[in-house]
Structures are given as C-alpha cells and as structure tokens.
Amino acid sequence: MHENVQTVEKAIVIAVGKKSSDREAVFEQLDELENLVNTAGAEVIEKIYQELDSPNPATAIGRGKVEELKQLIEDEKIQLVVFDDELSPSQIKNLNSELQVKIMDRSSLILDIFSKHAKTVEAKTQVELAQYQYLLPRLSKMWTHLSKQYGGVGTKGPGETQIETDRRVIRRRIKQLKEKLEQISVQRKEQQKRRSAITRFALVGYTNAGKSFLMNLLTKANVLVEDKLFATLDTTVRSYRFESGRKILISDTVGFIRKLPAHLIASFRSTLSEALESDLLLHLVDVSHPQFRDHIAAVNETLKQLKILDKETILILNKIDLLEDPSILKSLKKEFPGSVAISAKRGINISKLLEIMESKAKSNTDNY
Numbered sequence: 304m305h306e307n308v309q310t311v312e313k314a315i316v317i318a319v320g321k322k323s324s325d326r327e328a329v330f331e332q333l334d335e336l337e338n339l340v341n342t343a344g345a346e347v348i349e350k351i352y353q354e355l356d357s358p359n360p361a362t363a364i365g366r367g368k369v370e371e372l373k374q375l376i377e378d379e380k381i382q383l384v385v386f387d388d389e390l391s392p393s394q395i396k397n398l399n400s401e402l403q404v405k406i407m408d409r410s411s412l413i414l415d416i417f418s419k420h421a422k423t424v425e426a427k428t429q430v431e432l433a434q435y436q437y438l439l440p441r442l443s444k445m446w447t448h449l450s451k452q453y454g455g456v457g458t459k460g461p462g463e464t465q466i467e468t469d470r471r472v473i474r475r476r477i478k479q480l481k482e483k484l485e486q487i488s489v490q491r492k493e494q495q496k497r498r499s500a501i502t503r504f505a506l507v508g509y510t511n512a513g514k515s516f517l518m519n520l521l522t523k524a525n526v527l528v529e530d531k532l533f534a535t536l537d538t539t540v541r542s543y544r545f546e547s548g549r550k551i552l553i554s555d556t557v558g559f560i561r562k563l564p565a566h567l568i569a570s571f572r573s574t575l576s577e578a579l580e581s582d583l584l585l586h587l588v589d590v591s592h593p594q595f596r597d598h599i600a601a602v603n604e605t606l607k608q609l610k611i612l613d614k615e616t617i618l619i620l621n622k623i624d625l626l627e628d629p630s631i632l633k634s635l636k637k638e639f640p641g642s643v644a645i646s647a648k649r650g651i652n653i654s655k656l657l658e659i660m661e662s663k664a665k666s667n668t669d670n671y
C-alpha cells in the first residue's frame with residue numbers, strides 16, 4: 304500500500320501523560336517510539352513529553368504546545384509528528400491542519416512498519432486487512448483529508464486509489480482479504496494435522512528479545528535476525544531432535560509490543576496459529592532491557608487477547624551476557640522461579656534449556 308522511503312524524514316515524537324505518571328517509564332516509552340520511527344525509516348529530531356491531567360480532546364497536546372511545535376517544525380524542517388497514544392480522527396484532522404505535517408500515532412506507525420517488512424503473501428494479506436480495518440472507522444472524519452493524513456513514513460499520502468475509495472469498496476476488500484486468509488489457514492491446519500503426534504513448542508515474546516536468534520541456534524533454521532523491531536513477520540517451523548532421539552517442533556513468529564493495535568493482532572491470527580495450536584510456549588525475554596517487566600506484561604496481555612490462556616510456558620530470561628552484575632541474575636532467578644536464564648548469543652545455559660524442554664516434551668507425549 305505504501306511507496307518506499309526516498310529521503311529520510313525528520314520526525315518529532317510526543318507522549319502525553321498525567322502528572323502522576325512515572326517519568327522514567329514515559330521516557331523509556333518515548334525511546335521505544337523513537338526506535339519504531341527509526342525502523343520505519345525516519346529520524347527523530349526531538350522527543351517531547353507533556354504532562355496534562357487529561358489529553359486535550361481537540362489536539363491531544365495543549366494549545367501552547369501546538370504553537371511551540373509549529374515553530375520547531377519550521378526551524379527544523381520536520382515532516383512527521385508521531386504520538387505515543389492513539390489519536391482520535393478529529394485530533395488527527397486538527398493537528399494536521401494546524402501543523403501542516405504528517406501526523407501519525409503509534410498504531411499507524413506499527414502498521415506502516417508491518418507493511419514494509421511483510422514479505423510473504425500471508426503477511427502482506429494480513430497487513431493489508433489491518434490497514435483497512437484501521438482506516439474504516441476513521442473514514443467519515445478523515446474523508447476529505449485522507450490525502451494528507453493517511454500515509455506511512457516516507458510517503459506523501461495514501462495511494463491515489465485510497466482517496467477515491469469509499470467504504471463500500473473497502474468493506475468488499477476486507478471481505479476478500481478475510482477469505483484469502485481463511486484459505487491460507489485451512490492449508491496450515493492440514494499441515495498441522497500431519498504433525499500432531501510431535502510435541503510443538505512456540506517461541507513467543509517481545510520484539511527484539513532474540514527469538515529468531517535462538518531458533519537459528521537450535522534448528523539452523525536460517526531465519527532473519529536483526530537488531531530492529533519486527534524483523535520477523537512470518538512463522539517458521541522446524542524440527543529439533545534431542546540427543547535421545549526424541550523429536551519436537553519449534554516455531555518462531557512475529558514479536559509483540561505494548562499497545563499492539565487490536566486489529567493487527569486479530570489480522571495476524573493466521574500467522575500466530577502455530578503459537579495458538581502449540582503444546583507449550585517458550586516465552587523469551589530480553590532481561591537486559593530496563594523495561595523488561597513491562598515487556599513480559601505486554602506479551603501476557605497479547606496472549607490473553609489471542610485467548611492463549613493456560614498453555615504451559617517456559618519463561619526464558621535471555622541476553623544475560625549483557626547484565627552488568629552477577630547479583631542481578633541471582634535476584635532474577637528468585638523473582639521468576641521456574642525460569643531458565645540463558646544467553647543465546649554466548650551459548651550460555653542452552654543445554655539446561657534443552658533439558659527442561661525435553662522433560663516437558665516427555666510428559667506431554669506421556670499424556671497422550
């Protein structure tokens with residue numbers, strides 16, 4: 304749906320929070336938003352945090368801040384402003400006409416990244432579905448302003464076709480996309496049925512936790528590993544054989560993030576079906592990240608939305624090579640009993656992890 308990035312756009316990221324908010328957490332969230340903006344191909348020039356008791360219904364930020372922004376946009380030649388929280392259609396409209404630059408919120412930014420990273424037919428179909436679902440409720444307000452407002456990073460606006468489209472056309476397209484995904488999911492179910500006798504592990508976790516790295520280490524799957532958000536948008540399944548000869552399947556899939564748009568999660572059900580259908584989850588966490596506890600909560604929240612509730616889960620504390628002080632590891636083990644601490648990169652504790660996985664696989668098949 305979007306063109307490629309031609310020039311690096313300059314961006315501002317903004318968060319609005321209550322006076323009582325934990326400032327450190329808010330700035331971490333702004334850092335994450337900056338990371339998302341970079342991943343989408345733009346450069347963050349300024350990070351702004353405004354404390355307000357409640358967001359301004361017209362412009363999210365206060366009147367004075369809007370004026371301040373205008374000046375900054377002019378001085379720094381800013382082309383994009385991204386808000387951490389979801390904006391209402393009228394807020395987008397007002398901000399756009401005041402500031403005369405592209406306005407995005409976290410949801411539309413994530414959608415933009417997904418659309419850029421989608422490679423397979425399945426991922427592309429799911430992203431397109433999510434984009435239309437994001438657009439549909441915003442259509443009435445955004446209608447005449449669509450050309451200016453709905454566009455990804457590095458694009459001037461939507462494709463020409465979108466401007467001309469009306470709801471009916473979009474609804475029809477949504478229906479087609481859903482049918483296409485249904486077909487893909489039937490094929491996937493067939494494959495899954497054929498493999499049902501073997502215990503299946505699904506890697507899940509926050510984006511950039513190291514899922515694909517661990518997948519490659521264990522199975523030589525050769526999936527893409529990158530120090531960027533949402534490197535993986537597909538699902539890869541590979542078999543692994545323990546030294547005893549016992550075989551299991553491991554899947555690697557799309558990572559999660561806080562405030563992942565609900566329609567995006569819904570659209571990705573097909574890709575996530577491997578996790579939905581698995582016997583056990585391997586929940587991988589990057590414990591070197593200062594906000595990793597929030598990451599665990601965000602992943603659990605997403606699993607809940609996907610109705611993956613009581614699946615047996617092994618919590619894997621990854622990237623322990625980056626912990627500065629060994630005493631941190633000790634207290635983490637106390638805090639997360641039953642977890643296993645590893646470094647996929649340095650190969651630390653992998654045999655311990657495999658031992659736990661094998662014993663879980665054994666009791667899983669014994670239950671048949």
Ligand SMILES: Nc1nc2c(ncn2[C@@H]2O[C@H](COP(=O)(O)OP(=O)(O)OP(=O)(O)O)[C@@H](O)[C@H]2O)c(=O)[nH]1
Nearest residue numbers: 511512513514515516529530533534535558647648
């Ligand atoms: N220092 C360190 N880096 C690691 C470790 N494991 C993975 N990484 C790095 O973390 C980054 C992200 O790894 P990926 O495997 O792509 O992460 P992912 O969880 O698959 O991320 P998404 O596909 O975006 O959801 C890469 O740069 C890896 O090299 C580890 O144990 N220690």
Ligand SMILES: [Mg+2]
Nearest residue numbers: 514515534535
């Ligand atoms: Mg990955």
